[in-house]
Amino acid sequence: MENVVVFEHVKKYYPLYHHITGGFKLFLFNLPKALAQMRESKYWALKDVSFEVHKGEVFGIMGSNGAGKSTILSLIAGVMRPSGGVIQVNGRVAPLLELGAGFHPDLTGRENALLNGILLGLTKKEIASRLNSVLEFAELGQFIDQPVRTYSSGMLARLGFSVAVNTDPELLLVDEILAVGDENFQNKCFAKMKEFKNKGITIVIVSHNRAVMEQLCDRIIEIRDGAVATTVEQGPVEKADHQA
Amino acid sequence: MTSHKNQYYRDLLTALVKKEVKTRYKNSFLGYLWSILLPLSQALVFFVAFKFIVRIQIENYVLFLVAGLFPWQWFINSTQSSASSFLGNANLIKKTTFPREFIVYANVLNDLIHFLLSLPVILLFLLIYHQQLHLTTLLILPLLLLIQLLMTTGVALIVSSVNVFFRDLERIVMIIISIMFYLTPIVFAESMIPKRLHFLLYANPLSGLIVSYRDLFLQGTVNWSYVGVAALYSLFFFALGRFVFKKLQWRFAEVL
Numbered sequence: 313m314e315n316v317v318v319f320e321h322v323k324k325y326y327p328l329y330h331h332i333t334g335g336f337k338l339f340l341f342n343l344p345k346a347l348a349q350m351r352e353s354k355y356w357a358l359k360d361v362s363f364e365v366h367k368g369e370v371f372g373i374m375g376s377n378g379a380g381k382s383t384i385l386s387l388i389a390g391v392m393r394p395s396g397g398v399i400q401v402n403g404r405v406a407p408l409l410e411l412g413a414g415f416h417p418d419l420t421g422r423e424n425a426l427l428n429g430i431l432l433g434l435t436k437k438e439i440a441s442r443l444n445s446v447l448e449f450a451e452l453g454q455f456i457d458q459p460v461r462t463y464s465s466g467m468l469a470r471l472g473f474s475v476a477v478n479t480d481p482e483l484l485l486v487d488e489i490l491a492v493g494d495e496n497f498q499n500k501c502f503a504k505m506k507e508f509k510n511k512g513i514t515i516v517i518v519s520h521n522r523a524v525m526e527q528l529c530d531r532i533i534e535i536r537d538g539a540v541a542t543t544v545e546q547g548p549v550e551k552a553d554h555q556a
Numbered sequence: 557m558t559s560h561k562n563q564y565y566r567d568l569l570t571a572l573v574k575k576e577v578k579t580r581y582k583n584s585f586l587g588y589l590w591s592i593l594l595p596l597s598q599a600l601v602f603f604v605a606f607k608f609i610v611r612i613q614i615e616n617y618v619l620f621l622v623a624g625l626f627p628w629q630w631f632i633n634s635t636q637s638s639a640s641s642f643l644g645n646a647n648l649i650k651k652t653t654f655p656r657e658f659i660v661y662a663n664v665l666n667d668l669i670h671f672l673l674s675l676p677v678i679l680l681f682l683l684i685y686h687q688q689l690h691l692t693t694l695l696i697l698p699l700l701l702l703i704q705l706l707m708t709t710g711v712a713l714i715v716s717s718v719n720v721f722f723r724d725l726e727r728i729v730m731i732i733i734s735i736m737f738y739l740t741p742i743v744f745a746e747s748m749i750p751k752r753l754h755f756l757l758y759a760n761p762l763s764g765l766i767v768s769y770r771d772l773f774l775q776g777t778v779n780w781s782y783v784g785v786a787a788l789y790s791l792f793f794f795a796l797g798r799f800v801f802k803k804l805q806w807r808f809a810e811v812l
Contacts, residue, residue: 326810390653391809405653413647416575418582427571431654435560436567485651 315402316483316514317365317388322397324358324383327351357383359538361397365483368512370505372529374520379535381518385485388516403482403514406432409472417461421452421471424460428475442478449504450474451497470497477504484508486517502528568654572662577669591633591670592677595625602743614745616774619681623773624742624766626678627700630671631708631762632733634664638712639719639726646812656808657801660716664709668701678773690776699783700768703790707761710793717804720811740766757782761789 327350357380365371375381386392387399389407414431415424425446429439439446447456450471452463460468476484484505505515505528519525525532532544581587599621606612614620641659642649649656682689719725740762741749749757757763764782771777 386650386809389651391650393806407651409647409651413651414645416579418579419575423575423578427575430564430568430571431648431652433564433652433654435564436571487651 314367315364315400316367317363317371317402317516318398318400319361319363319384319387320398322358322361322387322394322399323356324380324387324392325354325356325395328353328355356538358394361535361538361540363533363540363543365514365516367514368509369530370509370515370517370528372525372532373516373518373535374522374525374532375535376520380538381520381535382487384535385487385516385518388483389485401483404433404480405483405485406476406479406481407485408476408487413472415460415468415472418459420458421450421456421460421463421467422447425450425471425475428472429479432476432479434479439479446471446474446478449478449500466494466497473501473504477508482513484513484515486515488519488521565655565658568658569661569665572658573665573669576662576666580666588670588673591629592674595622595629595674596677599625606743612744616681616685616687619678619685619687619774620745620770621743622678622681623770624740626671626674627704627766627769628737628740628742628762629674630667630704631711633670634667634708634712635715635729635733637667638663638716639729641712641716642720642808643723643812649812650809656805657713657798660712660801661709664705664712667708668705682773687774690772692776692778693772696772696778696783700765700772700786703783703786704765706794707765707786707790710790710795710797713797713801714793717801717808720804720808736760736762739763742766758785761786761793764789 361380361384373381373384383392385407387394388401389405390401409428414428416427419427422443425443426436426439429442429446430436434442450456450467450473452467452471455463455467460471463471508515517525517528526546530546532546533540534542534544581590584590586593599618602621603618607617638660641663642656645656645659648654679689715725715729739756739760741757746757746763746767757767764784764786768779768782768786771779771782
């Protein structure tokens with residue numbers, strides 16, 4: 313089976329950027345010690361994580377807050393580098409941004425959709441040719457030419473999701489996003505994900521909401537203490553059907 | 557494939573600059589005029605303070621002032637606003653992989669556009685003081701613009717990248733800028749600097765540039781040693797800026 317994402321013994325630590333707590337004077341007087349301490353203090357977000365995501369599956373990553381879920385997503389997206397281990401990602405990745413992140417409040421929905429499409433890696437021509445399907449899916453009506461600061465959070469989520477799914481990703485990264493938006497829109501997103509799946513597009517979802525995950529995912533891994541604790545094989549995603 | 561990439565970079569830069577231009581003065585009545593009114597009001601204050609009170613011996617003093625203040629304004633606007641270039645786009649930087657340095661480039665280009673839009677004001681003062689516009693000015697101006705573009709971009713890259721980790725930098729930059737203003741021949745002429753302090757003209761990266769702008773607008777002359785020094789500084793800062801950015805960019809997503 314073809315793998316879209318492969319993690320092999322991936323480790324990731326964050327240096328702890330603590331501020332000079334004891335005051336500047338104390339810091340200066342103990343300079344060598346203080347510097348050594350700064351260099352050594354690390355937080356191991358991921359200690360040893362290995363998994364692979366197959367082409368066309370909906371892959372869930374669960375874990376409590378601070379377990380390292382979002383770190384994994386950042387590593388897949390390629391905005392961070394691992395401290396150890398090997399990561400392979402094949403194909404075009406589209407992240408789902410949090411509620412209108414990257415939107416400028418004073419620009420209209422249309423202008424923001426164009427800008428966001430470009431930020432996600434499309435040329436102007438590519439996003440312009442898809443703009444109609446973006447706007448259609450987002451269902452914003454005449455609001456599309458209003459500044460997005462007038463939008464509700466559900467509308468922002470719709471527009472954001474709509475841009476992301478229309479960039480023709482091979483791998484869609486979803487981070488706790490579908491919590492917003494009304495039921496109708498959530499169902500639409502679920503349906504879209506199913507459509508993606510059928511087209512062979514891979515989806516990685518991060519959440520701590522077990523119910524939603526079990527409904528959507530083919531496989532779920534649970535991250536605990538910076539390592540993969542359990543892997544759950546699920547049935548196919550059909551369960552989402554009766555909801556839609 | 558590379559042509560697609562180049563097309564993408566062009567589109568990205570255009571889109572970001574457009575966004576900056578559209579949003580900077582979007583909710584203000586006077587709009588882009590603000591980028592002219594600020595240096596103009598400064599020129600007025602300096603005119604009163606130095607011409608009437610200090611009685612500085614410089615002809616066409618307002619023209620003299622605006623020829624230095626407008627490029628200075630471009631430089632400090634870009635430097636100050638770059639402090640939040642990455643901090644203010646934390647969400648994008650944590651999720652997407654578009655080349656982040658383009659945020660800074662767009663920022664500096666936006667200020668370049670505002671500077672270009674303010675050039676008619678300098679022309680207006682040339683008219684008021686019955687000075688003529690020299691052909692040399694038009695020929696050499698693009699070179700000065702390029703030098704300032706590189707220098708400003710370099711400094712902006714350093715400030716924006718380092719500020720992600722060390723947020724005090726923003727305040728420090730403000731102090732440095734206000735000191736630099738009086739160390740740069742903007743309100744006074746370089747000829748007023750005592751001979752033994754003349755090396756300061758070369759020690760300050762902005763002096764050569766500002767003096768060159770003024771020579772060009774007021775006399776239509778070029779002093780190549782000033783232009784040369786400014787060009788060297790601009791290459792140095794641009795290279796340093798790229799280096800600092802490249803070193804730090806992989807840790808942006810960790811701290812933002």
